[in-house]
Amino acid sequence: MDYCKYHPLAAATFTCPECESLQCDDCVDEGGYRGIERCFVCGCEVEGLGAANNIEPFWRRLHQSFRYPMNRSTMLLIIGVSVLSTLLASYASLITFLLWVGVSGVMIKYSFLCLQNTANGLMVAPATGDAFQGGVHLIINILGILLVMSGAIYATGFYLGPGLASTLSVILTIGLPAVLINYAISERFTEAINPLSMLRLIFAIGLPYGLLLGFILIMSGSVGIISGVIGDKFSILSAALQSVVFYYYMVVVFHMMGYIIFQNQQELGFSARETYGVEREVRSAKTLLKARIGIQVKEGRYVEALDSFRLALKEHPDDKEIMLNCFEFLCVTGNRTDLLKFAPRYFNFLLGAGRSDLLYPGYKKLLRLAKGYVPDTAELRHQLAAACQQAGNPKLAARLLVGLHRAYPDYDKLAEAYRLLAQCLDELPNMAEKAKQCRALVAHFEQQGSLKQRPAQPQSSPSEVPLQTEAGESLAE
Structure with missing residues (x-):
């Protein structure tokens, strides 16, 4: 089995002749090309491999084969043809015989259709x-x-003796399914009776062909067993029931023969994909853009990937997957400039999407590239500090909150922010006095009657200045 270059666990379904790479369905661009798939990397038209790489062997899906005729229209056809053919067979005349041939031909024709469609x-x-x-x-x-x-x-028996005739009889009996398959595929009488075509098909299929013969023999034997169980007490009813069983098994066998062809399509020189009556849907523009970004990143085309991310963020600003992947991309590629521009938008998106659990891990990744980074809004500093404190990092939380009232005197949640700062300082060594000063500031903010006001005179809160200098220096280590 060949696997996709970009998804090593996925079977390849296409190959790009220009890139000489194998790709799965998710790694080709089927949008906007009128049913023609193209390579995301070079834009060249890719060649389909069909389902040759990921087809389940027919003996592993026997339960699905026996369920194949189990639908209303097929079962009605089987029952209707069985009843009519049984009734016509009970009258011996040329007209009824011709009618019987026509009715039986319907079922045989349907069985061949099953083989062709499955193939x-x-x-x-x-x-x-x-x-x-x-x-x-x-x-x-x-x-x-x-x-x-x-x-x-x-003729073999007449001219060459009964021994060779018996051998030929066994060979042709074994090859009969191959003969029927050749006729169903080519719809040519001469191709079907060509012994070389029969042998070529058998050898191309190999062991599965022998397994198919085994299942055919088992089902043929079961028809006889079922006939014995039904008995001949009610001759017409019994014959009709036996006919139903026979035609049901015939549909199953022809479906299995078609699946054998489908399973060995690579050896037989053609390409087909497994479907269930529904055409492959063209993915949305957003899904295709995500797939393109994934290929560009895996190919190391980071400049192109960054442009694609910008386009994706412009067209789909609320897509969580694009947001998360873009942030990870900027962190992994070390793009400090674009990361600092994108970080506020990313963190605010997490807050709006209810994913505050990702704030702390994201902030830690950001600090690896931009040490000492502090958001430029009071609300975001407050939220990041809360996430850091909840994650068990009070020191990092305190760094974000120290000096918040000086930078943003009109922030309406200063009391709440400094209450959080006091809690963080309580968890740090030798910071008990600073925590006490923080609580004094909290009381001061609350006494003002408005969280949006800064204290009128710094002197009214003597503890304010030491908090900014000494605490700030200690936390900056």
Whole structure:
């Protein structure tokens, strides 16, 4: 199995001939190209690998194979054809025989449709309406194929002896599913009876073909067992029930044969994708932009990635994933200039999105590139300090709060901020006196009657100046 260059655990579904890289569905650009996928890196049209890399073997999805006909229209078709063919078979006349051929042809035609659709990746049963066209012609061709195979066995026995005829009979019996598969795919009589085409298909499929034969034999035997259980007491009803079982198994077997082709598409030289009747949706512009950014980052194209991030932030300012990834990108790439510009917006976004739990980790990452960074708004300094204190780092919280009333005298939550500062100082060694001074400031702010006012005269709060100098110097270590 080949894997995606950018997602090592994901199977590759495309290859870029220009970059010579393997990519999965998420790593190609399908937007705006009218169904043509292109490489995010070079813009070249990529080549599909189909589902050859991530197809589940048919023996692991037997339960899905047996559920394949379990839908209303298919089961009605099976029951209807079984009842009609049973009733027609009970009357011996040329007209009823011809009608029986036509009715049986409908079911055979539907089974071949199941094989063809499954081989092309469609994992849901086809519409039953298509089964009513070309059924008689199909039966004639199938009978012709069987006659040719029987004639070959007879001729071998007549001219070369019964031993070789028996060997050929076994070979053709084993190869019959391959013959039917070749006919279903090519829809050509000559291709179906070509022994080289039969052998080529068998060897291309390999061991799974033998497993398919085993399951066919098991299901054929189970039809006989079910027939014995049903019995012949009610001949017409019994025949109809046996016919239902037979046609049900026939649909399952043809679906399995189609899946064998789908599973071995690479060996057989074609490409198909697994679908369930729904076309692959073109991702939104935002999703494609995120995918483009991911590829640019993994390719080391940081300038292009930064431009893409700017575009993404402009067009989708409230997208959490873009915000988080942009901040991480700036931190990891060491882009200090853009990080300092982006940081306030990032932290305010976290507060608005209810993700205050990410404030402290983000602030710590920021400090690795910009030591001593302090936001330029009182509210953000206060919120970051609260996050630092809650995370168990009172020293960092105190650094953010010291001198807040001098820088922002009109901040309406000064009392609350300095109450938090006092709590932080309580947790630091040799800061008990400073904590006491903080509480005096809190009382002073509350006595003013308005949290937006700065104390009228610095002298009215003697403890204010020592707090800014001594505490500030201690916390700046």
